[in-house]
Amino acid sequence: MNNNIIYGLIFFAILYYFSKKKKKLTPEEIAAIEAERLEKEEERKKAEAIQEEKRKERARIKAEEEAKILNEMLTSTHRVYFSYSLVNEDSPIYLVHPNTNSIMDSSETSLKKLYVDGWRLLDIDKTGKSAQLEDFNFIVRLSKN
Amino acid sequence: MEITIYFSHSFVNESSPIYKITGNGALASVNEKTTTTALDMIKTGWRLSHAIKTSQSAQLESFNFLLIFEK
Numbered sequence: 001m002n003n004n005i006i007y008g009l010i011f012f013a014i015l016y017y018f019s020k021k022k023k024k025l026t027p028e029e030i031a032a033i034e035a036e037r038l039e040k041e042e043e044r045k046k047a048e049a050i051q052e053e054k055r056k057e058r059a060r061i062k063a064e065e066e067a068k069i070l071n072e073m074l075t076s077t078h079r080v081y082f083s084y085s086l087v088n089e090d091s092p093i094y095l096v097h098p099n100t101n102s103i104m105d106s107s108e109t110s111l112k113k114l115y116v117d118g119w120r121l122l123d124i125d126k127t128g129k130s131a132q133l134e135d136f137n138f139i140v141r142l143s144k145n
Numbered sequence: 146m147e148i149t150i151y152f153s154h155s156f157v158n159e160s161s162p163i164y165k166i167t168g169n170g171a172l173a174s175v176n177e178k179t180t181t182t183a184l185d186m187i188k189t190g191w192r193l194s195h196a197i198k199t200s201q202s203a204q205l206e207s208f209n210f211l212l213i214f215e216k
Contacts, residue, residue: 003155059211070159085169085170085173086168086211087150087152087166087169087173087211088149088150088151088165088166088169088173089148089150090169091150091169093167111148111150112148115146115147117150120146120215121148121194121195121215124195124197124213125197126197126198126199126211129199129201131173131199131201131202131209133152133166133173133175134157134170134171135197136211138165138197
């Protein structure tokens with residue numbers, strides 16, 4: 001009875017060994033697998049390059065639009081700026097994109113610089129309720145004759 | 146024309162102490178060494194063009210103001 005169990009275990013062990021043993025590949029099969037891997041890698045790189053190209057194109061279009069709008073705003077004799085924290089004449093202030101209401105980082109300037117360029121403060125409004133200096137959000141309106 | 150901005154913790158008259166704020170954003174802080182008054186500013190040729198109350202408090206001791214002077 002015990003012998004039968006031992007023979008049975010040996011049989012299943014041998015069966016398991018052969019079922020898990022990797023088939024030895026021929027050089028042609030290895031080459032084919034490698035070629036397939038390289039092809040997939042190439043396709044992946046191409047897809048990434050296309051995505052990167054699209055991203056650059058979108059960024060270029062956005063920058064062109066922003067430059068055009070910024071140019072129009074900069075030729076006006078009235079400007080509206082926003083500041084996250086207006087605490088002194090050197091605090092950074094920014095123009096606001098008229099279509100998206102987003103801050104145009106490329107327009108960063110300060111009241112001091114604008115005064116040197118002949119701009120004058122017309123009106124100023126605190127837009128946030130916070131009394132903390134770092135949250136002194138302001139809308140600033142300026143004009144130039 | 147020049148512009149300068151001061152801050153006051155309690156701007157209740159022309160002799161209330163006012164201060165410059167140095168730094169920006171999270172680094173902004175009141176510079177006690179720059180203490181002056183609106184009266185002194187006017188004597189040196191500056192004109193108060195805008196005074197903006199920056200806190201909600203109605204207590205005199207908390208009349209926080211941002212003061213914009215031009216010359």
